[in-house]
Amino acid sequence: MELKYHFRDASLAALALTHRSAGKPNNERMEFLGDALLGAIVAEMLYETHPKATEGEMSRLRAQLVNGQALAVMARELELGERLKLGSGELKSGGFRRDSILADAFEALVAAVYLDGGFEACKDTVRTLFADRVAALPRSSKDAKTRLQEWLQAQGLPLPQYELVGTQGEDHARIFDVNCVVAEPFAMTAAGRGSSRRLAEQDAAELVLGRLLDTQDGR
Amino acid sequence: MELKYHFRDASLAALALTHRSAGKPNNERMEFLGDALLGAIVAEMLYETHPKATEGEMSRLRAQLVNGQALAVMARELELGERLKLGSGELKSGGFRRDSILADAFEALVAAVYLDGGFEACKDTVRTLFADRVAALPRSSKDAKTRLQEWLQAQGLPLPQYELVGTQGEDHARIFDVNCVVAEPFAMTAAGRGSSRRLAEQDAAELVLGRLLDTQDGR
Incomplete structure (x- = not known):
């Protein structure tokens, strides 16, 4: 993999690859900006490629793509480790191989592209880097009730119960309230x-599924 | 306060103000995108206005500006509550006054501007909305040792101890390692x-201060 961007100001790229162990200035402030830009650009990719995904689904997909371990993998593909500027202590202890240092440098590099070439250049660069990974994401066209059912079955658990709690409004604009109930151990x-x-059942299933997946991820 | 942006596609603005209680489509997906854009644009504002702030300081400042309560205040200033589209249940229970619903609509509106007019239009809009709030933030030009000392004194606690742990490297490129030690109850x-x-003492003080402030915020 290659960074398809040519810096006008090479000092920005150099700063992005300077770890705090090498002194100041370093890439810590850029990392803050790059992390935020990455979040926004990947959010838009998912918004476009997953038009039926809920907010919670997009949020989980983004967390799969943008996390310390995943970014460290991408930093290695870009061979950032070889170009990192580290203090002598980190150098001796192999800091150029550490996930957190690599992921931070990757984020800082995203900010460097933004500061050097503007948002569209940064967006193009990030989209190119993430294109294959986004394309490989599951494109869940299954509805929430089906996904919830499959998830529970995969855990060997009983199916959820849907209970009509009540309705309100006139006939032409009736609103249905439904509870989705999942048994022990999740209760x-x-x-x-x-x-x-x-639609009310789908809505309830979506909420339950989101909470179950969050529980599983330990969040 | 006023949204200084004129939508080409008014349906995007309408969607941004449609709460999920009113059915589908609604503003939930847009809120995800808007939240991410807001994070990036405010990050850049802080990156520019606080050139000496560390990553941790910028992160804390952003959390002061971009959180449910703060965004609900801004949504009220923009009178979004009056323009929200809610389901009949939320309408009766006063959902247009709820912080979370207002903050979500604000975030969705940021995404609507982006989708309608692109990044620069969105950035201009957000910067205008946040300009006074960013200008009102403390501009800590004090160094980390001073800020740590002041923070501890304000809590009636003893001053931190700095201990030289060792040095390494040749004379012309010596590196100093220092510990900053804070007494009970933080230990x-x-x-x-x-x-x-x-510089090593400043570096250590910065780290301690960040942890103390995080502890205080319950993070």
Whole structure:
């Protein structure tokens, strides 16, 4: 993999690859900016490629792509380790191989592209780097009830129960309230709402699934 | 306060103000994108206005500006509550006054500007909205040792101890390692490094201060 960007100001790229162990200035401030830019650009990629995904699904997909370990892998593909500027202590202890140092340098490099070439250049660069990874993401076209059912079955657990709690509004604009109840060991209830019973059930299933997956991820 | 942006596609603005209680499509997906854009644009503002702030300081300043409560205040200043589209249940229970619903609509509106007018338009809009708040932030030009000392004194606690742990390297490129030790009830030690003893102490003080402030914020 290669960074398809040519810096006008090479000192920005050099700063992005300077770890704090090498003194000041270093890439710590750039890392803060790069992390935020990366979050926004990958968010837009997912917004476009996953038009049916909910906010929670996009958030989980982004966390799969943008985390310390994943960014360290990308930093290695770009061979950033070889170009890092480290203090002598980190150099001796092999800091150029450390995930956190590599991931930070990757984020700082994203900021350097932004500062050097502007948002569109940064977006193009990030999109090129993430294109294959985004394309490889599951494109869940299955509805929430189906995904919840499959997830519970995969854990060997009973199916969820959907209970109609009530309806409100006139006939032409009725609103349905439905609870989705998951048994032990999760023992979870979520309230869904929709303009039909089916949509209210999907809504509740989506909420339960989100919480179950968050629980599983230890979040 | 006013949103200084004129939508070409008014349906994007309308979608940004449609809460999930009103059915689908609604502003949930846009909120995800808007939250990420807001994070990046405010990060850049702080990067520019606080050239001496560390990553941790910028992160804390951003959290002061971009959080549910602060965004709800801004949504009220923009009178978004009056323009929200809510389902009948939320309408009756006063959902247009709820912080979380208002903050979500604010974030979605940021995404709507981006989708309608591109990054520069979105950045201009966000910068205008946040200009006064960013200008009102403390501009800590004090060094880390001074800030740590003041913080400890304000809590009625003893001053930190700085201990030279060792030095390495040749005379012309010597590296100093210093520990900053804070007494009970925090009982914290952080290792700093620098090309002079003073810089190493600043480095260690910065680390300790960051941890103390994080502890205080319950993070």
